[in-house]
Amino acid sequence: MSGDEGFEERAHLFAQEPGEAADVDASSEAAALEEAAPPEFASQPIQSAPQPRFSGPGRIPNFGHLCILGLPAFFAVLAATLLTRSALYFHLFGIANSKQAMADIRYTLGSQGLIYIFMLGGCLLLYPPLWDRGFFDGLAWNGATALRLRNRLLGAAFACFVLALVNGMLMPTQKDAPIDKIMKVAGTPWLMFAFGVTFAPFFEELFFRGFLLPALCTAADWVTEKVKKEPPRPLAADGHAQWSLAAMVIGSICTSVPFAAMHAEQTGHAVGPFVMLVAVSLVLCWTRLASRSLAASVVVHACYNFLLFTLMLVGTGGFRHLEKL
Numbered sequence: 001m002s003g004d005e006g007f008e009e010r011a012h013l014f015a016q017e018p019g020e021a022a023d024v025d026a027s028s029e030a031a032a033l034e035e036a037a038p039p040e041f042a043s044q045p046i047q048s049a050p051q052p053r054f055s056g057p058g059r060i061p062n063f064g065h066l067c068i069l070g071l072p073a074f075f076a077v078l079a080a081t082l083l084t085r086s087a088l089y090f091h092l093f094g095i096a097n098s099k100q101a102m103a104d105i106r107y108t109l110g111s112q113g114l115i116y117i118f119m120l121g122g123c124l125l126l127y128p129p130l131w132d133r134g135f136f137d138g139l140a141w142n143g144a145t146a147l148r149l150r151n152r153l154l155g156a157a158f159a160c161f162v163l164a165l166v167n168g169m170l171m172p173t174q175k176d177a178p179i180d181k182i183m184k185v186a187g188t189p190w191l192m193f194a195f196g197v198t199f200a201p202f203f204e205e206l207f208f209r210g211f212l213l214p215a216l217c218t219a220a221d222w223v224t225e226k227v228k229k230e231p232p233r234p235l236a237a238d239g240h241a242q243w244s245l246a247a248m249v250i251g252s253i254c255t256s257v258p259f260a261a262m263h264a265e266q267t268g269h270a271v272g273p274f275v276m277l278v279a280v281s282l283v284l285c286w287t288r289l290a291s292r293s294l295a296a297s298v299v300v301h302a303c304y305n306f307l308l309f310t311l312m313l314v315g316t317g318g319f320r321h322l323e324k325l
Contacts, residue, residue, distance in 0.1 A: 058232065059218045059241040060131050060138050066215040068130075069207075072122025073115075080114035105188045109195050116203040133239075139210040140240050142293035153296055156287055157303035160280045164308065167279075171272025179266040183312075189319040193309045201301035208259050208281070209288040209297045217243040217251035217289075240292065248289050256281035280304065 084107065088095060093106055101107040124135050131138040146153060183189050221233055221243055236242050243251070260277035267273035288297040316322055 058235060059214075061127075061211050061214055062218050063215045065127070065130070066211050068126070069119075069123070069211055072119050072126060075122060076115045076118035079118045080111050083114060084111050105182065105185065105191055109191055113195070113199055116199055120203070120206075136294075139206070139294050140214075140238075140292055141295050142291070143295040145291055145293040146295035146299050149291055149293075149296060150299070153287065153299045154303060156283055157300045157307065160283055160300070160304045161307040163279055164276055164304075167272055167276040171270075171275065173267055173270045173273055177266070177268040177270065182266075184322045186322075189309075189312065189316075189322070193313070196305040196309055197302050201298055201305055204259075205284070205288075205294060205298045205301055208255055209284060210294050212258075213251050213255045213285055213288060214241065216254050217241070217247045220244075220247035220250045236292075238292075243289075248285075252282055252285035252289070255285055 084101065087093075087107070088097065088101060093104065095101050095104055095107060127135050127138060183192065218241055224230070224244070224247070225232055233242050233244070256278045259281040260274050263277055264274055284297045284301055287300050288294060291297075313319060
């Protein structure tokens with residue numbers, strides 16, 4: 001190459017636009033890398049790091065999901081009624097009509113347990129496709145969290161137990177309340193004990209703290225966002241909703257009143273037990289919201305019921321002296 005030719009080549013390079021030389025170098029590097037790459041990677045484009053994504057509706061369960069719960073509830077009641085009618089037809093336990101069945105604890109608890117089981121089965125089929133996640137994941141079950149916080153949860157259950165004792169001394173219940181009459185039937189206390197520490201806390205928490213409480217908290221925040229024209233609150237790292245303090249207070253109160261009202265008939269609509277159950281429900285709501293674990297509130301509820309039944313067990317000499325209730 002002559003000197004003139006070398007000079008012209010260098011002049012041509014300097015005459016290029018500033019980005020052209022970089023483009024040439026970059027394309028040359030890319031071509032070299034593509035040639036050096038294994039065949040299976042040569043045709044794949046360079047991708048950015050994957051970003052976390054939460055599929056399905058943003059805040060679950062919301063009020064619409066709570067309303068949909070009526071569908072599995074309807075079919076559960078229908079199925080339980082048919083099975084109960086079948087049991088009456090075959091005179092199971094010697095019971096032949098509905099009036100006798102309503103007075104027999106085996107029928108009342110049995111039909112209630114069937115409704116719970118059928119409802120759970122319906123929910124397991126209905127909600128996962130709707131939420132695009134597992135049923136218990138959608139309700140923030142978080143069993144590992146409950147296990148980790150077990151000592152605190154036992155302490156919360158004991159606090160509720162002490163609250164019930166104080167309430168009983170300050171605001172005693174009426175004598176011969178419906179629950180007392182039921183408990184005085186031979187064999188009933190043991191069935192109530194088993195049901196009260198297994199089925200009852202699990203399914204009551206599933207509805208009140210699993211569906212109703214989150215739906216009410218979300219509804220309260222949604223109303224605030226619409227009124228103040230604010231953007232929706234962001235989801236937590238696990239994909240579940242985060243609520244404002246005001247929404248959690250409103251949701252807890254609105255959950256606790258119907259929870260206490262559900263048990264009011266058993267206690268003869270006495271004021272003392274109603275106030276006590278509202279307070280216990282507030283503790284259960286606080287447990288669910290603070291731990292972000294439905295399993296945690298189930299543990300507290302079950303342990304609280306266990307302590308109450310154990311007290312009755314000891315006070316009646318193993319349920320042999322039911323007149324002491």
